[in-house]
Amino acid sequence: GAGVSQSPSNKVTEKGKDVELRCDPISGHTALYWYRQSLGQGLEFLIYFQGNSAPDKSGLPSDRFSAERTGGSVSTLTIQRTQQEDSAVYLCASRKGTGVLTEAFFGQGTRLTVV
């Protein structure tokens, strides 16, 4: 597609359940980022993929959070045993590869509500 696509747009889950959030980046973009945004707050970096390099996982808040990027394209963010404090909007962005100083393009986000 023309832009970054995230699914689902909204997800309500029960505490303790696992959830998977999906991101389809812009075709050809080798860099992919996940951020978390709590209500009324800024963007918290979670994880970053660049090509075939090992991802930068330094922002993942706990071992309940993990992410994969298959074939250098689609990415899935998984949250295991969800807690109420995981409720937030999860944003994905993609960007052209290293050496090209361009902006990142964001999807519309997935609003996760843990009840």
Place this chain on the structure above:
Amino acid sequence: GESVGLHLPTLSVQEGDNSIINCAYSNSASDYFIWYKQESGKGPQFIIDIRSNMDKRQGQRVTVLLNKTVKHLSLQIAATQPGDSAVYFCAETGAVSSYKLIFGSGTRLLVRP
């Protein structure tokens, strides 16, 4: 997590006035900076960018200023319009060695009619 803003500051301006939004960045090695606009319920959208070898860049109604000495960015919006009401974030990144994109704490801009 890195660089998360708490309780976003708010800038209220009269329609037609100029707005100035400020941002302090953290990494002196960053060499590329971006301003994003985020409207309610949407993902951030690109406004304007600047490289570290510049100190000013102008777009349509927007100007970004970079002061590397004090690690400060500003976004100037001329003749602010109601449609400019949003949250504005600055972001910093390195070049080849570090492509991580880190966001500053945002500022909410409210435009009074």
